[in-house]
Amino acid sequence: MESLLAYYLHDLDPYIFRIGERFGPRWYGLSYVAAFMAGYGILLRLARKGYTRLSPAQVGDFIVLAAIFGVLLGGRMGSMLLYQFDEFRARPWIFFTEFGQGGMASHGGIVGLALFTLWYAWRHRLSWPGLGDDLVCVAPLGIFFVRLANFINGELYGRATRVAWAVLFPDELTRLPLERRIAFERAALLADPEAPDLRAGAPAVLETVRRAGENPKLEEVLRETLTPRHPSQIYQALMEGLLLFLLLMAVRLRWKQLPAGLLTGLFFLGYAVLRIAGERFREPDALPIYGLTRGEFYSALMIPVGLAFLLYAWLGRGLKSAAGPGGGSGAGGAGPRRN
Numbered sequence: 001m002e003s004l005l006a007y008y009l010h011d012l013d014p015y016i017f018r019i020g021e022r023f024g025p026r027w028y029g030l031s032y033v034a035a036f037m038a039g040y041g042i043l044l045r046l047a048r049k050g051y052t053r054l055s056p057a058q059v060g061d062f063i064v065l066a067a068i069f070g071v072l073l074g075g076r077m078g079s080m081l082l083y084q085f086d087e088f089r090a091r092p093w094i095f096f097t098e099f100g101q102g103g104m105a106s107h108g109g110i111v112g113l114a115l116f117t118l119w120y121a122w123r124h125r126l127s128w129p130g131l132g133d134d135l136v137c138v139a140p141l142g143i144f145f146v147r148l149a150n151f152i153n154g155e156l157y158g159r160a161t162r163v164a165w166a167v168l169f170p171d172e173l174t175r176l177p178l179e180r181r182i183a184f185e186r187a188a189l190l191a192d193p194e195a196p197d198l199r200a201g202a203p204a205v206l207e208t209v210r211r212a213g214e215n216p217k218l219e220e221v222l223r224e225t226l227t228p229r230h231p232s233q234i235y236q237a238l239m240e241g242l243l244l245f246l247l248l249m250a251v252r253l254r255w256k257q258l259p260a261g262l263l264t265g266l267f268f269l270g271y272a273v274l275r276i277a278g279e280r281f282r283e284p285d286a287l288p289i290y291g292l293t294r295g296e297f298y299s300a301l302m303i304p305v306g307l308a309f310l311l312y313a314w315l316g317r318g319l320k321s322a323a324g325p326g327g328g329s330g331a332g333g334a335g336p337r338r339n
Helices: 002-006 027-048 056-082 085-090 106-124 128-136 139-153 170-175 178-191 202-212 216-225 232-254 262-279 294-300 302-314
Strands: none
Touching (some): 027 128, 027 139, 056 085, 106 128, 106 139, 106 294, 128 139, 128 262, 128 302, 170 202, 178 216, 202 216, 232 262, 262 294, 262 302, 294 302
């Protein structure tokens, strides 16, 4: 019991503030706003210094369209097809009805952004790999903010562990085997006769945590039931998000002249390796594929894509398409070279 008391019992509210019981702005939504704003600010600064194929005037529209058609639609469709396909096939309208409740897949967002940048490059006569280089410099920031929001939500948590910084995630209550759930509910009712029924799902879990904060006996029951787990959301935020962002920006700022496709290739490889490493700590949330978690499997598919972009850059084709807006691959005549 003493060791369990040492672990942090996750009690963060997914709402920034509430209007009534189930309405109000969420940290998850704010994470996307923060990601888009940070991406816009950094990409605009890079464009003004001549590091991008995009002109400063194009950055705003590009980020907005990428957010809508790449991240949001791609991420949502990816979640439906890669993780919830059977449910989506049975009830396709959940794509819209549950859109605001999360359910986004990072791999789907990456595919969505790849398709969006392909269209945008064609529409504005820009180099597609070069435009990808612009985008991937800031994309990891989105991963960083969203993973932090995953932690605040107490979702997508890690595997069981006994490390000193392990966390007790109450969301586990909704996934308990039947016998353990019945045992918990009985003990919870003895500690608090008004303890909520877990069949109500996430709202009941939040209410249980709130009541546990006011009732030491209920908190004790909760701690004895939950499994200490890795805060894998934080690990992934730091690896796939912050570390990858710093690495790509270091390369971008160190060499102004870079072959188109180099940064895109580094992003695909870096994300794949770091995501696979992070999956070692994350509790699988779907059935495996060929013995790999879904995250490992889909990330492994990114490795040959990354190698293809690096090969494109290494062969020198990237340098030939490195002219920015107003240059050889942009719209219009002579102008500054953007890389």
